[in-house]
Amino acid sequence: MTIRVAVVGATGKMGQLALRLIEEADDLEPFAALDSRSSLDELDGADVAIDLTHPGASGEIVAHAIAARVPVVVGTSGWSVDRIADIRRRHRETDGARAVLFVPNFSIGSVLGSAFAAMAAPFFESIEIVEAHHAGKVDSPSGTAVRTAELMADARGTDGPVAAPHADQRARGQLVAGVPVHSLRLSGLLAEQRVVLGGDGETLSIVHTTISPSSYEAGILLALRSAPGREGVTVGLDALLDLGLPAGER
Numbered sequence: 001m002t003i004r005v006a007v008v009g010a011t012g013k014m015g016q017l018a019l020r021l022i023e024e025a026d027d028l029e030p031f032a033a034l035d036s037r038s039s040l041d042e043l044d045g046a047d048v049a050i051d052l053t054h055p056g057a058s059g060e061i062v063a064h065a066i067a068a069r070v071p072v073v074v075g076t077s078g079w080s081v082d083r084i085a086d087i088r089r090r091h092r093e094t095d096g097a098r099a100v101l102f103v104p105n106f107s108i109g110s111v112l113g114s115a116f117a118a119m120a121a122p123f124f125e126s127i128e129i130v131e132a133h134h135a136g137k138v139d140s141p142s143g144t145a146v147r148t149a150e151l152m153a154d155a156r157g158t159d160g161p162v163a164a165p166h167a168d169q170r171a172r173g174q175l176v177a178g179v180p181v182h183s184l185r186l187s188g189l190l191a192e193q194r195v196v197l198g199g200d201g202e203t204l205s206i207v208h209t210t211i212s213p214s215s216y217e218a219g220i221l222l223a224l225r226s227a228p229g230r231e232g233v234t235v236g237l238d239a240l241l242d243l244g245l246p247a248g249e250r
């Protein structure tokens with residue numbers, strides 16, 4: 001059976017990528033292509049919608065998809081645990097609501113990098129994240145950094161928060177789940193994340209570099225094919241990859 005996909009943000013870089021993948025896949029077909037001037041009603045009736053827009057628009061799009069009973073993959077960044085908690089509430093309160101799948105990063109390497117960081121987190125007292133993105137990115141810290149910090153804080157459990165000395169000083173970054181996150185916005189690159197863990201006499205760095213948007217392709221296809229058959233609200237592609245992490249419940 002063909003999955004009919006509504007792409008919200010279809011004129012953007014990620015939206016264009018998603019549309020090309022949908023057109024090339026035998027089991028997917030475009031249902032609607034929305035931009036900032038479109039009515040969200042255009043996504044009603046799709047088998048799945050994918051939101052690739054702007055942090056300021058994403059909330060309304062997800063709320064609309066829940067109300068319209070359309071499963072939605074959310075690739076747009078800027079989602080915090082608190083905002084996702086609001087979506088969980090809305091989802092619970094909507095009879096027949098379909099799946100909401102937040103994907104902070106569609107790249108498999110990035111998902112693995114975050115998983116490795118979570119695995120390492122209980123073994124180090126200091127953890128900081130440095131993320132770098134292209135100069136056009138409007139939100140910071142990146143959704144990937146937020147997700148990584150949250151996974152690491154979860155993984156530490158009773159080990160408690162990491163040491164983050166002088167975190168009140170601006171140059172020490174923004175605390176996310178107790179982890180200082182530093183954001184660089186530079187011409188000349190797409191995305192890179194470095195998680196640095198410090199312990200007794202050693203540091204461990206876990207670095208992921210996005211060299212091309214093609215790194216997002218496998219994850220976009222996996223999310224689009226999975227969302228219609230899922231239930232509830234899920235966070236992270238890791239939940240679809242069976243990595244054995246406490247993912248998907250945030």
Ligand SMILES: NC(=O)C1=CN([C@@H]2O[C@H](COP(=O)(O)OP(=O)(O)OC[C@H]3O[C@@H](n4cnc5c(N)ncnc54)[C@H](OP(=O)(O)O)[C@@H]3O)[C@@H](O)[C@H]2O)C=CC1
Nearest residue numbers: 009010011012013014035036052053057076077104105106
């Ligand atoms: N999860 C992941 O792996 C990745 C996520 N991202 C995230 O995806 C999002 C999109 O990135 P990118 O494609 O580079 O951005 P672009 O700026 O290239 O495209 C943005 C798209 O969103 C649309 N848009 C803007 N405002 C609204 C609105 N109010 N309502 C509906 N549509 C709107 C634009 O339409 P118009 O042309 O009419 O302005 C355009 O189609 C960002 O949040 C980015 O951080 C990016 C890469 C990977």
Ligand SMILES: O=C(O)C1=N[C@H](C(=O)O)C[C@H](O)C1
Nearest residue numbers: 077104105137142143144191
């Ligand atoms: O805006 C981007 O480009 C990206 N945004 C996502 C994020 O905020 O983590 C994913 C990826 O890093 C690219």
